[in-house]
Amino acid sequence: MSEETPREDLESVRREKLDKIAALGLDPWGQRFDDHRAIAEVRALPTPEPGSEGPGPRVRVAGRIVLRRGQGKVHFLQLRDWTDQIQIFLGKNQVGEAAWSLAGLLDLGDLIGVDGTLGFTKTGELTVFADGLTFLGKSLLPPPEKWHGLTDVEQRSRQRYVDLxxxxxxxxxxxxxxxxxxxxxxxxxxxxxxxxxxxxxxxxxxxxxxxxxxxxxxxxxxxxxxxxxxxxxxxxxxxxxxxxxxxxxxxxxxxxxxxxxxxxxxxxxxxxxxxxxxxxxxxxxxxxxxxxxxxxxxxxxxxxxxxxxxxxxxxRRTYADLFREYVGVDPSDETAVRARAETLNLTTVGKDRDVIVSELFEELVEDRLQxxxxxxxxxxxxxxxxxxxxxxxxxxxxxxxxxxxxxxxxxxxxxxxxxxxxxxxxxxxxxxxxxxxxxxxxxxxxxxxxxxxxxxxxxxxxxxxxxxxxxxxxxxxxxxxxxxxxxxxxx
RNA sequence: GGGGCCGUGGUGUAACGGCGGCAUAUCGGCCUUUUAAGCCGGGAGGUGAGGGUUCGAAUCCCUCCGGCCCCA
CATH class of the missing domain: 3.30.930.10 (Bira Bifunctional Protein; Domain 2)
Incomplete structure (x- = not known):
């Protein structure tokens, strides 16, 4: 490991993990993954109260890892899809050796599928207790800071995929x-x-x-x-x-x-x-x-x-009514209209009355219409x-x-x-x-x-x-x- | 077209003209149900680009690039 002098940049580290995932015999870019349920839907399932006995419903979810905690023989993940997010419990004894090897290679931003039962942790957090883990896609670039997300308005438009x-x-x-x-x-x-x-x-x-x-x-x-x-x-x-x-x-x-x-x-x-x-x-x-x-x-x-x-x-208000109310003159009174426009330094010479009326309306009425x-x-x-x-x-x-x-x-x-x-x-x-x-x-x-x-x-x-x-x-x-x-x- | 503001590790932010810090992410170590980011340690930016002023520039000036806001 030491003599490989790995490049320290974040993408290289992730590429190395990708290779390791492939070495486990897994497709780092994933395969078809049938019948997962939307996380919002999963969150709405009837689930045994915290502390009560009995397994919760079996669920299959898929999404992006947006949070990760714990580094011993237990991992807690937050998995996000386009409807919501939910906590995933990954325990060494529960998922088995193969999945546990994969768990150590997971990064924020990776796409995974999870099979498990729905329940609550001791602290009352709704959680999918995983017994199966499927790798669905490696993120080679690190996601933005986890609490603030991407805030730069330009980057949010340019990289809408990250924004979303x-x-x-x-x-x-x-x-x-x-x-x-x-x-x-x-x-x-x-x-x-x-x-x-x-x-x-x-x-x-x-x-x-x-x-x-x-x-x-x-x-x-x-x-x-x-x-x-x-x-x-x-x-x-x-x-x-x-x-x-x-x-x-x-x-x-x-x-x-x-x-x-x-x-x-x-x-x-x-x-x-x-x-x-x-x-x-x-x-x-x-x-x-x-x-x-x-x-x-x-x-x-x-x-x-x-x-x-x-x-x-x-x-429903007529144009003429609003014009009289906000401009203060009658739109059919050409002399008054021109005089009012002059007070706003609008040029009036050579302009049709209705062009001036329209300019006054835009200037004095439109912005005030709540x-x-x-x-x-x-x-x-x-x-x-x-x-x-x-x-x-x-x-x-x-x-x-x-x-x-x-x-x-x-x-x-x-x-x-x-x-x-x-x-x-x-x-x-x-x-x-x-x-x-x-x-x-x-x-x-x-x-x-x-x-x-x-x-x-x-x-x-x-x-x-x-x-x-x-x-x-x-x-x-x-x-x-x-x-x-x-x-x-x-x- | 005119005016104002902004650009700092991947991300989010700090720094009077005087050693560019912090957080998160990442890397290493410790930890089987944690609580908006557990503990310890490491690496990572030379400040959008290029010029200028200065003993010294992220900071002041100029040009350019990109963005935001207001006005036309």
Whole structure:
């Protein structure tokens, strides 16, 4: 041993143990391991009280060693799987010689399977008393510090695999996200919606106002855009007669990265023929309440230092009302609107009134909406895909759902007039930045509308931000498994 | 794009411009039901990278890399 001059680094030590495990005739990378039970399930089994006689139930569990104590003829391990963790008692006399040789080679981070009986130790800790030990995988790298886990936020995003197994809270968060998505699909299926898939590569990136990513298809020698919204293809399906469709998918926007923005993020869009935006408000409440029911924790939900009350129904306030309340002028009073904007040093010259109104709303209203609140009836000029209110063409039948200043959902009574749609595609508002405009002609979409799209309600929900709110995470990176980061340099 | 903050053994942290410590993990020794990390001993980092100031730099300055926050 001494003349081998083993390298002292932590990985080498573990490689040597791996060799020793192989020398025992065991596969250090493990094999199929059938019928183990989730640790959370095992913990819920009826078990004889501490001190009482009689064996507990037989169990088989598998997971990662996250704690290890005792070095004599008894080892205590904490074994963690994706549901929970549990103590394992490993005694020399109980597991036999072969397993005991293996026990001495176990490291924190290794994967093992355990057969045994469930019971309590003298001190009352629920424990699997092992009589069988199966090696399932060698960890060659040491896990992070055992009590604090991995705390560096950058490393948690970069090495999500370590974050997930070392920080149970992170595992809970991401499993919560999948429950939210599953609940969405359930609610939609219950209402007769079908899930479809539109193209992610498009020659016209429409349906929203955002800068797209550009890519190139070689065989067609064609520049393509990654989609920035799901809208226009789902509406084509309404024309085709698919009456209730939805898609949950990634969209891509070539813009900044922040606490609330990742370049690729997940949207739900749902379209219901013969509905309108009021129908979509009801659907929005049903979806989000369904998600809350699925993850548990009730309708009073913590959000940072405060609480959000999601108990439905949520208030519905008109855009104009809120504008008057927070901005202090009437949005239709152009002179007053311009004067108010000047007091905030917003430039107004050459800008359409509705562009200024929209800027004031973003500046003075949105951040103050604690919510949840449906903001309804937007100025038509900033809603080029939305049907105008019957009898008031200046108002669009649109709502956005706000919670703590974050826009969670956006929905319309969909514009289905092809003539108006075509003219709106041509008409960029004065003073509007190109990336805020949806004025990109999509001839095929207009052609589809000419075949008659049924009157319909449409809804978009930003899944990532909803997950942030429902799971109380301050950064979008905490709810996206692999957020975009700069590549690491060569180590 | 502007402003602020941060980067120290695998991990988590400490160090006034003056010998880079502590904890955990790891290695060796002792211990058959332990209690959020049992006892004793050992090894492991030269402080994100590169320059500069200084007798002396983790600490001050500059550039770069990476990250976080706020604003646009």
């Amino acid at each position: 197994f070392s920080n149970p809270e992170s595992m809970r968060t991401f499993l919560g996200r999948t429950r939210i998505l599953a609940a969405f699909r359930r609610v939609l299926a219950d209402r007769g919606f079908v899930e479809v898939e539109g193209p992610t590569m498009q020659s016209i990136a429409g349906g929203a106002a955002a800068r797209p990513f550009v890519t190139h298809h070689n065989a067609l020698d064609l520049n393509l855009y990654l989609r920035i919204a799901l809208e226009l293809h789902l509406k084509r399906l309404l024309v085709g007669g698919m009456e209730r469709v939805f898609e949950i998918g990634r969209v891509f926007r070539n813009e900044g990265i922040s606490r609330k923005h990742n370049p690729e993020f997940t949207m739900l869009e749902a379209y219901q023929a013969y509905g309108d935006y009021h129908v979509m408000m009801d659907l929005t409440e049903a979806l989000i309440c369904g998600a809350i029911d699925a993850i548990g924790g009730g309708y009073q939900r913590p959000w940072g230092e405060s609480t959000v009350d999601f108990t439905p129904p949520w208030p 919510g949840p609140v449906f903001v309804i009836d937007y100025p038509a000029a900033i809603c080029p895909l939305t049907k105008r209110k019957a009898g008031d063409p200046a108002i669009a039948e649109r709502f956005e759902l706000f919670v703590h200043g974050m826009e969670l959902a956006n929905a319309y009574t969909e514009l289905n007039d092809p003539v108006l749609q075509e003219s709106l595609f041509r008409n960029q508002l004065a003073g509007q930045k190109a990336e805020d405009s949806m004025a990109t002609m999509d001839d095929d979409f207009v052609r589809a509308l000419k075949h008659a799209m049924p009157p319909a309600g449409g809804l978009g929900v930003g899944i990532d931000r909803l997950c942030m709110l429902l799971l109380n995470k301050a950064s979008i990176r905490d709810v996206i498994l692999f957020p975009l980061l700069r590549p690491e340099g060569i180590v």
